[in-house]
Amino acid sequence: MKAIVYDSYGPPEVLKLKEMPKPIPGPREVLIRVKAATVTTGDCNIRGFTYIPPGFGIIPRLMFGFRKPGKQILGTELSGVVVETGASVSLFKPGDEVFGIGSAYLGAYAEYVCRPESSALIHKPVTLSYETAASLSFGGLTALYFLQKAKIKPGESVLVRGASGGVGLITVQLARYFGACVTGICSAEKGSIVRSTGAETVLDYKDPDYQSQLKKYDIIVDTVVGHNSFCDMRKLLNPGGRYCSVAGGPKEMLQMMLTSVAGNKKVIFGSPQERKAELHFLADLVSKGQLQLFIDKSFPLEETAIAHEYFESGVKMGQVVINVS
Ligand SMILES: NC(=O)c1ccc[n+]([C@@H]2O[C@H](COP(=O)([O-])OP(=O)(O)OC[C@H]3O[C@@H](n4cnc5c(N)ncnc54)[C@H](OP(=O)(O)O)[C@@H]3O)[C@@H](O)[C@H]2O)c1
The missing domain is CATH 3.90.180.10 (Medium-chain alcohol dehydrogenases, catalytic domain)
Known part of the structure; x- marks a missing residue:
């Protein structure tokens, strides 16, 4: 072959x-x-x-x-x-x-x-x-894993860094599906595709002023490798907020352990288990036109x-x- x-x-x-x-x-x-x-x-x-x-x-x-x-x-x-x-x-x-x-x-x-x-x-x-x-499967299982670990609830606000990526595009849509209000961060060139997935606000990370437009969020899903830091992001979290470190390393692993015992803002780190049940859930959403x-x-x-x-x-x-x- x-x-x-x-x-x-x-x-x-x-x-x-x-x-x-x-x-x-x-x-x-x-x-x-x-x-x-x-x-x-x-x-x-x-x-x-x-x-x-x-x-x-x-x-x-x-x-x-x-x-x-x-x-x-x-x-x-x-x-x-x-x-x-x-x-x-x-x-x-x-x-x-x-x-x-x-x-x-x-x-x-x-x-x-x-x-x-x-x-x-x-x-x-x-x-x-x-x-x-x-x-x-790849983006879908990852997005679902982090949103479920974060125990996303209807009405919550979610910030997705890297919203135009393989994980980000599905995270925006699943967060909307779970009833959240979503802000996506990506390059200006890909803003329209992120907007089309249902993000209410889309910010361009290359715009020098974009940080001034950030608000406070219940969940931050960070898919950007090498630039992520809970220390930078925690000020953007509401009390009880969750920082999902999709592309994190050993530092975020340690922060997850520390925040699990202290503080009311949590770091979530890890990888999805690849299972049939979640694939059925995702495939069903695509079949019904609820995930694109x-x-x-x-x-x-x-x-x-x-x-x-x-x-x-x-x-x-x-x-x-x-x-x-
Ligand atoms: N934990 C896990 O189980 C798991 C699973 C899957 C992936 N990952 C990791 O997650 C990361 C992302 O994966 P992916 O497949 O989504 O990658 P991807 O398709 O390359 O997407 C990354 C996105 O990040 C955006 N980006 C780059 N610099 C940025 C910045 N400074 N601010 C905001 N957005 C920025 C890019 O946007 P533009 O293209 O618009 O510039 C790009 O769309 C990778 O490091 C991957 O290894 C982890």
Whole structure:
């Protein structure tokens, strides 16, 4: 099968098209013919540590392989068709259209991939295109995780830093869905897309005066890597406010522990568990038109390196998709 393989960490050029053996599903796995995969900050981190928060040092290498990548084929999110099932699989059968995410398994930048049936993989609603379904999990699960951890309530005010990003665009919409009033911060070029998702106020972080327009918020969701600080942000929180540090590092981890025992403003840090239940919830919202995904650009599998380069250039407005077949 055709696959995008990388043998060393580095810039997008490390991603090369190669012929690889087609995987064989284990007893509890399904073999999926991949239709679409995506580029996410997660994939870029595993390839070149692009968006790793300061202070994380060698932790990514301990997770993904110290000298070289432990898994040769990237690709966390996918959609596709089940073509074979292991002997003990009961949830899926050949011909089922599926989508999901597998940050621990990867492998979606290929014509075929195996995923455990118990992983974050569910049936694709017929109303969702393969591209849309493939793009839902990474940003969707992260946005949902932080808003649920923050125990968001109707009528609360939410500030989203990085509102135009993969996580930010879905966070704005979910916060609106949960009844909050949302302010988004992004570049002026992407203000209209953030406004279209329901943000009442959109501020341009490149405008020297934007900070004077900030108010007080019940929840701040901060997705900006390297510039985030609870110390800077806590003055913008109402009493009882929650600072969701999506792109935080060890400092925010420590702040989460400290604020859990003292103070009435809390830091929330962590990562979502990838589960079927949350994927069903998100897919249902998309099917009902209550959550919108924006596909910016699609690239064929052969051009995955170019897709990563495009993603990292920062001009994207929405999802960057890899059309595999
Ligand atoms: N904790 C977790 O489980 C988890 C999960 C997913 C992602 N993450 C991390 O979260 C971060 C964001 O992920 P993502 O996929 O949303 O990234 P992304 O798609 O690159 O979005 C980042 C956004 O931040 C905006 N931005 C850049 N500088 C800014 C500033 N100074 N002020 C306000 N906005 C600014 C950019 O806006 P413009 O393009 O408009 O300039 C961009 O849209 C990454 O570091 C990623 O590793 C963590």
